[in-house]
Amino acid sequence: MNVVVSHLLKYPNHRIIPKMRKSIFAGIHRNVMATGFTSFFTDISTKMVYSVMPLFLMSIGASKTTISLIEGIAESTAALLKAASGYWSDKVGRNKPFMILGYGITALVTPFYSLVTAPIQVLIARFTERVGKGLRAAPRDSLIACSIRKEEVGKNFGFQKAMDNSGAIIGPLLASLVLFILPNDYHSLFLLATIPAILGVLAVIIGVKEVASSDKKKRALVSVKLLPRRYFLFLFIVFLFSLGNSSDALLIIKTSETGIGKAWIPLIYMIFNVVSVIFAIPFGRLSDRIGRERLIAAGFAVYALTYFLFGSFSSFGALVPLFVLYGIYSALTDVSQKSFIADITTKEMKGTGYGLYHAVLGITLLPASFLGGWMYDHLGNQVPFYFGGTMALVASVMMGLLFCLKKQG
Numbered sequence: 095m096n097v098v099v100s101h102l103l104k105y106p107n108h109r110i111i112p113k114m115r116k117s118i119f120a121g122i123h124r125n126v127m128a129t130g131f132t133s134f135f136t137d138i139s140t141k142m143v144y145s146v147m148p149l150f151l152m153s154i155g156a157s158k159t160t161i162s163l164i165e166g167i168a169e170s171t172a173a174l175l176k177a178a179s180g181y182w183s184d185k186v187g188r189n190k191p192f193m194i195l196g197y198g199i200t201a202l203v204t205p206f207y208s209l210v211t212a213p214i215q216v217l218i219a220r221f222t223e224r225v226g227k228g229l230r231a232a233p234r235d236s237l238i239a240c241s242i243r244k245e246e247v248g249k250n251f252g253f254q255k256a257m258d259n260s261g262a263i264i265g266p267l268l269a270s271l272v273l274f275i276l277p278n279d280y281h282s283l284f285l286l287a288t289i290p291a292i293l294g295v296l297a298v299i300i301g302v303k304e305v306a307s308s309d310k311k312k313r314a315l316v317s318v319k320l321l322p323r324r325y326f327l328f329l330f331i332v333f334l335f336s337l338g339n340s341s342d343a344l345l346i347i348k349t350s351e352t353g354i355g356k357a358w359i360p361l362i363y364m365i366f367n368v369v370s371v372i373f374a375i376p377f378g379r380l381s382d383r384i385g386r387e388r389l390i391a392a393g394f395a396v397y398a399l400t401y402f403l404f405g406s407f408s409s410f411g412a413l414v415p416l417f418v419l420y421g422i423y424s425a426l427t428d429v430s431q432k433s434f435i436a437d438i439t440t441k442e443m444k445g446t447g448y449g450l451y452h453a454v455l456g457i458t459l460l461p462a463s464f465l466g467g468w469m470y471d472h473l474g475n476q477v478p479f480y481f482g483g484t485m486a487l488v489a490s491v492m493m494g495l496l497f498c499l500k501k502q503g
Contacts, residue, residue: 132197139290141262142272142284147216151216162463189445263367270357336462343463369425389429389430391491393423
């Protein structure tokens, strides 16, 4: 008897979703390709806005503490949705609807940046836009993890990271171009950023195909209690690291204090994205071979070195190479952390696993950003970087210990 017919007779309520081709280009799954282009266009938009937002906020009277607090509130509040959306996507067995809604909110909010005239309005817009990210981030990562073979997790997440950061390269480039042509015209820049945001939504709608989910009985069993002990140890390490990982706005502010023209700052910020794109796929493949923990520990150590040096130097010539190191940290940790979660969670729990991970990152950003901004305003522009470097060093050592526990187990 035909296998499909036999399955339907045995499980009449189980809907069959056709399997997709495993890959469409060099081992990259079609869903990874589609989400890659979605991230590419969306990051062009968000980085056009984000690379100049601290400068715009200072131009309308915001302090450094206020700037950091805006980022912290927006990210932390939206982080709660990241955990919830991951759990919901596991429960319903679908990821694409959450992605469409999340990317759609970002596209709808972006043009409103062109209308704001006060910091509180920026906070409202940033909060709403981050709600969109909260809805889409965990389901997107879950979709990728469920679409690929275990031995290709690092490579596929590396590709997604490379596409994401490619958009983060073009976004600041376009922002600089707009400011060169229209000096200090932030409102026109924000309006133009809407175009790639819309293209990102279309890429999800057209390109992403839902992956066959687990059956209804398994989805009913979804619970945080099913996540392994190593997962929670990893989350604790991420929490410690994130306490010192304040908003990138402080990097942009410190660069602006060197006296460089405002139109050049997005280009300097772009450097770390270029480096991250170059190393994302190679580091992803390396993590497939030698394990994720080693690369995560190395990434935290590179971050510690970078932040100690950011605190020690204030000249333009010294800061530029540090953005190169920052890009290496980004490529080492982001790909490896997401691949690590894919390794240690079951198919039914991936959305929940990624949701809690993103929630820890976002929620911790509120105290980290407030503390970083307060230290910058009241203790000097060195202290927040020394604090961040110290926390990263502690996290690096603990990640190394987690790897040793794995070997002993």
